[in-house]
Amino acid sequence: MSEELKFHYLCPECRSYLRVWNNIIFTVKTTVGKRQGLLLLNPELGNYTYISHPSLKFIEGESVEFYCPVCHADLTAMQINENLIRIIMIDEDNNEYDIYFSKITGEHTTFKIEKDNIIERFGEQSSSYVNYFMSKLKQKLND
Numbered sequence: 001m002s003e004e005l006k007f008h009y010l011c012p013e014c015r016s017y018l019r020v021w022n023n024i025i026f027t028v029k030t031t032v033g034k035r036q037g038l039l040l041l042n043p044e045l046g047n048y049t050y051i052s053h054p055s056l057k058f059i060e061g062e063s064v065e066f067y068c069p070v071c072h073a074d075l076t077a078m079q080i081n082e083n084l085i086r087i088i089m090i091d092e093d094n095n096e097y098d099i100y101f102s103k104i105t106g107e108h109t110t111f112k113i114e115k116d117n118i119i120e121r122f123g124e125q126s127s128s129y130v131n132y133f134m135s136k137l138k139q140k141l142n143d
């Protein structure tokens with residue numbers, strides 16, 4: 001990707017910028033192998049390539065805990081689904097979205113949400129979450 005992306009990702013807790021250059025940076029801990037380290041995700045939604053140190057091995061199907069590298073908040077979207085991570089996206093017009101993605105290794109699911117609307121979704125497994133997701137979002141707004 002040659003053109004610099006015009007949007008940012010923030011930690012929902014401390015609102016620090018998580019994207020540096022062309023990576024979204026997290027600290028992660030694998031639940032099965034109990035390994036921890038830095039994980040750099042591609043900032044393009046629906047692109048599931050990542051960079052990590054070779055010592056950080058992911059086992060297919062295992063859950064990975066994601067933390068903000070600045071404030072160390074657990075980024076699990078507990079109100080929606082414990083298998084999803086939530087971060088904030090801000091576009092060039094200052095619109096704010098919630099981005100949810102799966103923390104299960106190999107599960108390609110990403111949602112871009114504005115209030116209670118799914119704006120976009122990516123990944124071959126995302127359809128299995130849609131109904132569940134919509135009911136949870138409505139519930140959350142009514143709380």
Ligand SMILES: [Zn+2]
Pocket residue numbers: 011012013014015016068069070071072073
């Ligand atoms: Zn934070």
